[in-house]
Amino acid sequence: MSENNNLFLRAARGEAVERPPVWLMRQAGRILPQYRAIRERLSGFKELVETPELAAEVTIQPVDELGVDAAIIFSDILVIPEAMGLTYEMVEKRGPLFPEVIRSHADVDQLREGEAAAQELRYVYDAVAETRKQLNGRVPLIGFSGAPWTLLAYMVEGSGSKTFSKAKRMLYQDPALAHKLLEKITSAIIAYLKLKVQSGAQLVQIFDSWAGILSPGQYRTFALPYLRTICEAVSEVPVTVFAKGAWFALEDFSELECQVVGLDWNTSPQLARKWVGSEKILQGNLDPCQLYGSPEEIALRAHEMLESFGRQHIANLGHGVYPDTPLEGVKAFVNAVKAYRYK
Numbered sequence: 001m002s003e004n005n006n007l008f009l010r011a012a013r014g015e016a017v018e019r020p021p022v023w024l025m026r027q028a029g030r031i032l033p034q035y036r037a038i039r040e041r042l043s044g045f046k047e048l049v050e051t052p053e054l055a056a057e058v059t060i061q062p063v064d065e066l067g068v069d070a071a072i073i074f075s076d077i078l079v080i081p082e083a084m085g086l087t088y089e090m091v092e093k094r095g096p097l098f099p100e101v102i103r104s105h106a107d108v109d110q111l112r113e114g115e116a117a118a119q120e121l122r123y124v125y126d127a128v129a130e131t132r133k134q135l136n137g138r139v140p141l142i143g144f145s146g147a148p149w150t151l152l153a154y155m156v157e158g159s160g161s162k163t164f165s166k167a168k169r170m171l172y173q174d175p176a177l178a179h180k181l182l183e184k185i186t187s188a189i190i191a192y193l194k195l196k197v198q199s200g201a202q203l204v205q206i207f208d209s210w211a212g213i214l215s216p217g218q219y220r221t222f223a224l225p226y227l228r229t230i231c232e233a234v235s236e237v238p239v240t241v242f243a244k245g246a247w248f249a250l251e252d253f254s255e256l257e258c259q260v261v262g263l264d265w266n267t268s269p270q271l272a273r274k275w276v277g278s279e280k281i282l283q284g285n286l287d288p289c290q291l292y293g294s295p296e297e298i299a300l301r302a303h304e305m306l307e308s309f310g311r312q313h314i315a316n317l318g319h320g321v322y323p324d325t326p327l328e329g330v331k332a333f334v335n336a337v338k339a340y341r342y343k
Contacts (some may be wrong), residue, residue: 008140009238019338020309021336023316023319024321024334025072034061034167059141063135070141072141080117083117084111084184103156124196147208147243190230193311210245211243212243219306226254235257241261242283247267250276260280260282260314261276268308269303269309298336
């Protein structure tokens, strides 16, 4: 199927493009009134994630409303732990909660891994296939997964945390247990991403949301090797690695078999390019809070960002768009990027 708008994929592959493509992390969500209308009639967040027709609908909403250059499948990074056997709840205004957590080798032994875990997520693959069908080539579709370290953090901590001290304690007290769990998570992620690609995902992004709470040494021991394994295994489509707060690992990312490196707003484009090298495409990295500003200010800052990155860039925020962001601010950003042209 040919893409009517394949700008995003061409940019991700390093091909020449007339302007940077633009999309936003968390572009499908509470910033859109049509999303809120769907949520109001459902029992909760997980019902939306687990209903393929509804997941496809909210995935496509920002393409219609915002005119972004890519769709990202509506799902959650925590479907992987659940598929492995560790159920989670999504508590309103608090976030994810795991009634049971990983504490011992026996706990890890009971988890599903690889294909056995990935096969539990049929509803995600159905959502990907339905979304591709409904998009009908308008824009490419992104699939995603949480990174091994970030998923371990939730599976051991049991919820979100400022420090993830329980998860980090495992790295110090029982590193063998941590590696055992990371290996199982990694095998599930690889099988999951491959099935997403088979179902129609045209690029996959790996979110290492809690990368920045590790030291450089810990990250190179407990995160980077598993990211490397995933990038080497998933070769069918371009891969984006986004590790929030892990500016210290950008030189390491230059050696990963990924095509795109996502940046948060704490890293300058110039330093990122120096550390990552000339081969990778950079993605990001406007501060999400910039979208609270006036449309004129947003357009100005977006233009400055595009100028500082130059070519080999996918325009995005440095993290997901915040739920209370004004819709006019989001549109101002997208429209500013779409009006830009490389000289």
